[in-house]
Amino acid sequence: MFALSVAAGGYLLGIGPAPAVARVLTGLAALALLWLSLWTVLTGAALLLAAVLVTLIRRNAHETPDPARPTDLDRAGRLRGPAGREHEGDRHGGGDHV
Incomplete structure (x- = not known):
């Protein structure tokens, strides 16, 4: 049932789009x-494992950061706004306001 749901739905539960x-x-x-x-059960299990591995490899290949593209976090790990400015919550010193 799991293999049919992935084939028909195109989504691998817990991993993402297939x-x-x-x-x-x-x-x-x-x-x-x-x-x-x-032999057919072993073949089916091997094909299912191959499909999971293909999905994981494709997902990780798309998530690798591009070193030429700057990140949206500054060195302290805070979110930056447009043009490298700090996030609006950090403008008033700290950003841990209640």
Whole structure:
């Protein structure tokens, strides 16, 4: 059921959106898992694992920061506003106001 839901819905629960390759792999895994023999279950499990790995690799590849692009945090870890200024809450000294 899990493999069919990923293939049809395109979302891997707990990981995020599944790319097209992972959806095809989970569809094949679902078909292989329909037959309850040792080799088809092992093949289906391997295809499902491959789909999860593809999704994780694609997700991590998209999350790598670009060193040429500046971050929105200053050196102290506070959020910066436009043009590198500090966030409005930090303008009055501290930003921990209640």
